[in-house]
Amino acid sequence: MPTSRQTWCRPLALHHFFRHINSRTQSIRNFSSNAAKSLAHSPLSLFDSTSSISPKSPNDHLFRYTSGRWLWNEEQQLKHRYRYFNVPELKKVACQAADSSRCVSLEKIGEGNYNKGFRLVMQDGQKVIAKISHPNAGPPVYTTASEIATMDFARTILKIPVPKEIIDIEKRLLSVSFDRYGALYYRSDKIPQCEKAVVTTDNMQEVKDDIESQFEIGPIVQREFWKGERSKMHCYHGPWRTAKDYLESLARREMKWINDHADPTKDMGNPWLNTSKAQRSPNAHIDLLQRFLSAIPYIIPKDTELTSPRLWHPDFHAGNIFVDNEGKITSLIDWQGAWAEPMFLGSNPPKLLDYGVDILMNLPENFSQLDEDTKDQLRYRFSQSVLIHAYETRTAVENPLMHRMMHNYQGKTLKEIVAFASDTWDSGLFPLRECLIRIESSDETKKEFCFREWDDFDADEPCPYHFTEEEIQEHQEESKSFNDNAYFWDSIREIVTNEGYTSNEDFPRAVEIFQRLRESGLKNLEGDDREEFDKQTRWIRDIRM
Secondary structure, eight states: OOOHHHHHHHHHHHHHHHHHHGGGOTTOOOOOHHHHHHHHHOGGGTBOSOOSOOOOOTTHHHHSOOSEEESSSHHHHHHHTOOOBOHHHHHHHHHHHHTOSOEEEEEEEEEOSSEEEEEEEETTSOEEEEEEEOGGGSOHHHHHHHHHHHHHIIIIISOOSSOSSHHHHHHHHTTOBBSSBBEEEEGGGOOTTOEEOOBOSOOOHHHHHHHHHHEEEEOOOOGGGTSGGGGGOGGGSOOBSSHHHHHHHHHHHHHHHHHHHOOTTSOOSSTTOOOSGGGGOHHHHHHHHHHHHHHHHHHSOSOHHHHSEEEOOSOOSGGGEEEOTTSOEEEEOOOTTOOEEEHHHHOOOOTTSOTTSOOOSSOOTTGGGSOHHHHHHHHHHHHHHHHHHHHHHHHHHHOHHHHHHHTOTTHHHHHHHHHHHTOHHHHOSHHHHHHHHHHHOOSHHHHTTOSOOGGGGTOSSOOSOOOOHHHHHHHHHHHHHHHHHHHHHHHTTTTOOTTSEEETTTHHHHHHHHHHHHHHHHHHOOHHHHHHHHHHTGGGGGOOO
16 A cells, blocks of 8 residues: 555656646547347357457457557557457348449548447449447447437337438437436347336327337446446446436446545556545545535536436547538438437537637638748638537527526536536546536636535525535646646547547657656656656656557
């Protein structure tokens, strides 16, 4: 067990290090439904029962992740994305989907964090696109079964593959509400823990009957619910009857996992995350999660429509939207992870709208005299501003429920606190504490530090938890280290992520950056801070090029 000094050394060293180097980093800146369903029912015919990396074979490049590198924990990261599969069996299923006699080629055309994409060309020229999930995508049977059922639900019930526009997609998604929260499955799949999918919205009886006869609501497939030992904590996987039940289950799941499995002596997956001694203290995590748990009954919106279980696309960005030559949307892909979730958490504007821009509805009069870089920046701001204005104006008229959700003043804080509470041990404790302080804050001494007040939630009772002035002062002190850390990663985000990921092309440059940062830290830190920093960055010397 490390001493308190040893536990505190790393954040101190990194805090001083980031403050020193931040000033130097400015310049571093579709299968057919039937074929897919049959595959879901017999996954072992295609996939190996393990995810371990097998001896190299002629098809090894298809199984491995080849699109980038990690500066640390690379072996583990690659294992999480290695998926052996039966190549002849995949070709066979593709032939069935295309009603073709033979597959003449198989090519990997892309891979993301959780899936690989393949193009299979048939003898008659037809092309089939296949997606195979990585081991880190979630529980294999649940994830695949839920995605296929959700795709079918979107196509046959909501008629989403050929809508006229984005607002129409969102309106259709919100047109059906269920009586419980969880992932969507076929009843015929007989997934454990599933319950009947009962529709609570005023849909046509024929639609209700179709849904209730074909689909069920069952265990959630969100990855944080299945990470590590959590995969065996089935009582926390859902489904849930109320939004309160879901949020309380999330908090209790993390408290149970931390109490049973968190190991303060084990190195963190991200060597740059630790910003305080509390990060490696199980009691500190459980204390904050208990505060969150106590506030849940009061912070959930009172508007029952905003808490109702609605299906929403989990990754609504331009890359998942297909359009034809006339600009009409023809399909929306990648439903992996979609579930009937509380509307106040799930319903977000599409990611192709950049709400981070400063609104600009008119170009400046001297626009023609500006340099090209400035013009490009202004054009982007202007185009995004026009798109956002058009989206919100039409949403207000055609999809008032979504418009009401977007203007719910509690929405941002609620989404943040749920996200931050889901994995504090590996993702950081500071953001959850920040949210909790923000929610409680209601007196003059805290207003300049927090922009939310407890009264904003229309609670009938005082906030059930309280942060002392000493706790807030400690949090403010930690914020300096946290912000330095965040600024550092933001300055190099185009080259490497805070998980150590970088493209193959940028890998040599990323290694050089960290080699220089190590040299700088060793040169400028002293005493125990330098010694601890040296230990924590020795991995940089061992990076395999």
